Amino acid sequence: MTERHQIRQAIRHTRRQLTQAEQTSAAHQLVQQVANTQHLAQAKAVALYLANDGELDPLPLINWYWAQGCQVCLPVLHPFCPGHLLFLRFQPDTPMQVNILGILEPKLDIRLIVPKPQLDIIYTPLVAFDAQGNRLGMGGGFYDRTLSHTANLGPQPVGLAHDCQQVTALPIASWDVPLPELLTPTQHFRWR
Numbered sequence: 192m193t194e195r196h197q198i199r200q201a202i203r204h205t206r207r208q209l210t211q212a213e214q215t216s217a218a219h220q221l222v223q224q225v226a227n228t229q230h231l232a233q234a235k236a237v238a239l240y241l242a243n244d245g246e247l248d249p250l251p252l253i254n255w256y257w258a259q260g261c262q263v264c265l266p267v268l269h270p271f272c273p274g275h276l277l278f279l280r281f282q283p284d285t286p287m288q289v290n291i292l293g294i295l296e297p298k299l300d301i302r303l304i305v306p307k308p309q310l311d312i313i314y315t316p317l318v319a320f321d322a323q324g325n326r327l328g329m330g331g332g333f334y335d336r337t338l339s340h341t342a343n344l345g346p347q348p349v350g351l352a353h354d355c356q357q358v359t360a361l362p363i364a365s366w367d368v369p370l371p372e373l374l375t376p377t378q379h380f381r382w383r
């Protein structure tokens with residue numbers, strides 16, 4: 192069993208132990224963090240995600256962005272490019288389906304695809320992060336591929352995580368894309 196696998200299992204277990212009250216409070220703290228951070232609050236188009244497996248729940252943040260008139264997108268598994276994501280416009284009435292990984296996503300409709308360069312921010316889910324901004328995800332490499340072309344141009348990645356997802360140091364793989372910025376309910380990290 193690799194170290195990455197062990198960290199993934201341990202942190203996934205820890206975040207699933209958070210109570211509903213803790214999750215709700217964390218989700219609302221996240222909205223306050225974004226509302227108080229000018230470059231995040233002013234975004235015109237953002238990608239978020241729907242919480243799975245004890246993740247920090249972005250739903251209150253999605254509602255807040257909608258109220259600001261910001262376009263919100265969600266990741267959709269690419270139908271014929273395995274390991275890749277598309278970002279689709281998400282609105283309250285968007286038809287949804289459960290994907291093969293068990294996560295709710297917008298039903299694929301090419302009219303709703305938002306090209307990555309049109310996004311200001313890609314809020315990025317993760318399993319663990321360290322003090323240098325390295326991230327470990329669920330293991331599909333989806334966000335590593337999505338973020339591999341964003342250095343210096345295009346959308347700004349911002350990691351989202353509970354405080355309990357921080358580890359001292361992650362083992363790094365060659366394809367890992369370190370995050371420039373990350374929000375927890377109580378902290379705002381900016382590394383680069």
Ligand SMILES: Nc1nc2c(c(=O)[nH]1)N(C=O)[C@@H](CNc1ccc(C(=O)N[C@@H](CCC(=O)O)C(=O)O)cc1)CN2
Pocket residue numbers: 240241242243244246266276291292293294316317328329330331332333334
């Ligand atoms: N909320 C959310 N959406 C996301 C991601 C994420 O991390 N969080 N992803 C970030 O990359 C992509 C999906 N990545 C995933 C990779 C692996 C597993 C996984 O192993 N899930 C199950 C098994 C699922 C099944 O076969 O039924 C598991 O819990 O073991 C799930 C999602 C796109 N959407």
Ligand SMILES: Nc1ncnc2c1ncn2[C@@H]1O[C@H](COP(=O)(O)OP(=O)(O)OP(=O)(O)O)[C@@H](O)[C@H]1O
Pocket residue numbers: 316317326327328329330331332333334335336339364366367
């Ligand atoms: N930019 C890339 N190009 C091609 N393959 C990649 C790329 N990034 C990751 N991979 C492959 O994806 C697989 C999973 O990578 P990894 O375990 O780092 O995913 P993760 O960061 O945990 O997951 P995710 O990014 O989906 O949250 C690895 O086998 C890796 O070879």
